[in-house]
Amino acid sequence: MNGLTLAYIGDAYYELKIRDYLLSKGLTNVNQLHKQAIKFTKGEAQSNIITYFIEEEMLNEEEMTLYKRGRNQSGPGRKNIDAKVYHQATGFESLIGGLYLSDIKRCDELIAKAMIYIEGGDSNGKNSR
Template sequence: MSERQLTILYDAVHRGELSSLGLAHVGDAVFELLVRTRLCQQELTAERLHKRTVELVRASSQAAAARGIQDALTPQEQDVFRRARNTKAHRVPHGATPGDYALATALEALFGSLYLDGRGDRVAELFNLCWEHLPAAADHPAQM
């Protein structure tokens, strides 16, 4: 992506033109990349890396993480989180509850918003908090 394209995207984010679902789409990739990076610090087989990643990025795990970090969010972050949580999902994935899916979408939108705002420091800070609340990560406390 060129610098000009990134500038256009950043400007769209700041004008509020990117929907909550658009932010969640970006945030999904950011969150999964962070999980994968964290897991690669452990000595796991490729199969185990994949299974652990799937466990940690599913809606129920992300919802648990979202519940755990809500008190640490700034008012602006709470607004992004709330708008995304209240967005009507067109389809809830098999195995996810609507409530968990809404919280997972909110968490992903928050990560997408922070990433697109260039707030990598805050992304890392919130991810470390999320890691403490991810059910399947409790026995793997490595910090980024």
């Protein structure tokens, strides 16, 4: 499966996990749910998450390959986001999509780490730690 297809799957699964997490925190107002979800799912946050994972050496060789498959195969990007950030975010989604298909336990583990990272960071996902 190509990187963009993996990213498509990863985007859907990651979004679902984030929504489930926010609902489990007791949020019920749809506008608040949306605002909180964006904190986790926007490209800048995903770019910061994958940068953190790489810097902390959390990914094995296979996971790095999944990330690079999406990062290197990214389309033209979006107008409201830097190209590098877009490519990194697509790589993150590709990683999640690949792990969703091959190792759901590891996928959920990395998503949990991403949520903790974002909860400890600022509105752009940059962590102060």
